Amino acid sequence: MTRGVTRRPLIGLVIPAAVAVLFIALPLIGLLAHVDWSNLPSELVSTDVLTALRLSLECSAIAVVIALVIGVPLAYLLARTSLPGRRVFRGLVTLPLVLPPVVGGIALQTAFGTTTPIGTVLHHFGIVLPFSTAGAAIAEAFVGFPFLVITVEAGLRQRDDHLEEVAATLGARPWRRFWQVTMPLAAPSIAAGAALCWARALGEFGATITFAGSFPGTTETLPIAAYSSFEGSGQVGEAITLSLLLLAISILVLVVLRDRWLGALR
């Protein structure tokens, strides 16, 4: 909505705004400038990269499944019921959004570490979370699932429960209403929330490396592999290839969600 008065922008605002655009664009340009395009295809299919990619896809997929199974019910309860302490729960859920991921990793370690009560019980069943692939997935789920909960809750709130009432008067019991009405209507927000959660899980670094370490093939996901090759072995080329891969995935998510997120702002 450009009105006549604001059509001519204030020059004083244009300069910082231009700096902001450059601030985002320059690192990306830098990254692209350092890509060794001729070797890129062979590097992309190198075992190291493929191992990290496969592991990343696995862990982030598990993280999304965990987030869906526990996040959607929570979002539903937060959006549709007058659950006591709802505001506290909502605050708690959003905490991982602002919590430094390293703190999250340490917290997970103190809860599910091998010497903790829960860790001992899990160990009994042969499950060890720290420094395992499952642990990496758990860390990713921890950091990613608030995105899902918040998105799904907002989606459910957009609509009141009128159509559920309609379904009830037509003879549908509560579970039928949930599966046949609530869930299908919330599907777009669930998909968007899952995509955001997945993107966040895919890029997860701090909590994962703290809780699960960086073992190639077990817990060394794409971002961790990028960091190790950049810092440790000095293979900047591989780090850049991995970064490019993550950048491409991010752009893909953005394109898929474009209408939903940018559309809402328009």
Add this chain to the structure above:
Amino acid sequence: MTLQARVQTQLGTLHLNCDVSVDSNVTVAVLGPNGAGKTTLLRVIAGLLPVAEGRVEVDGVVFEDSESGAWLAPEARRVGFVFQDHGLFPHLSVLDNVAFGLRARGMDRKVAATKAHEWLERVDLGRYADSRPSALSGGQSQRAALARVLVTDPQALLLDEPLAAVDASGRLELRRALREHLSTFSGVRLLVTHDPLEAASLADRVIVLEEGHVTQEGPFSEVSARPRSAWIARMAGLNLLRGVVSGEAILLEDGSSLTVATDVAGPALATIQPRAIALYRQAPEGSPRNVVRCTVAGVDPEGDRWRIRLDGPFPLVAEVTPAAAAELRLAEGGEVFAVVKATEIDVYPE
């Protein structure tokens, strides 16, 4: 089959306190202004809103009884509710919408689809079976909603403002179609509306609900001819006065009195048709008729009859021709004398 609902409940500022009884095979309209509690009443009957005190019973089945604590969930009440917005599920095809109630009650998918298709044909929507509800016009979506509840063979049919979501141009035709479809359903038929025309054309009997209370009940012609509340009088286009009759006069609440010709005695209501009121610039001399000195509060030109709102000892509305209005030089604030014959005042007991 009958529906009986005795309902007492508080919802925000609305205190609903009414006792409604509806026989099957007649269409009953709950008529009242917005916010009178009409929709609330339907929601209570359907089980979407609990009551503080009361009892809802359809054909011997107790839906709810605050005394015994009995309560049936909405899905267990065999009530067909056609919502004001029709409430079609946007993610399902029109056919799946109509089959929804059958499937919810455990009918096999194929059988449900066949029955739903039959009903879609009956309401002339067969070709829209695979469409989404968004492809339907207001009238079509209402018919789909109607088919969706009728296919489940409910004991009672509840319709909330059935024509509100339809644009004015389609209403006449839709009213006819709706009347036809309603007549095929032999259970309890209860609709709510704020539109007297809708009540008059669709219902055999009206229940006037105002501020949560039933103010009048009966056939529409009776209710509109002898209104018992200011709202229904205004809807019927009548002047309504309240007072006490003694002999040849009715003593009104403001202390003034009018000469009437009636056998009624005691507390009474009186109506005057706006066109029965004659207006004069000067008080007619020696007239046996009632003369009321008024000031003009407003002039609403409406075709060949202009409605003149008058302020006097009591408010009145008169109807005159545009020519007469011009001759009388009627303007807001001007003084006129309203003249009514005693025989033009219809008096009936309060």
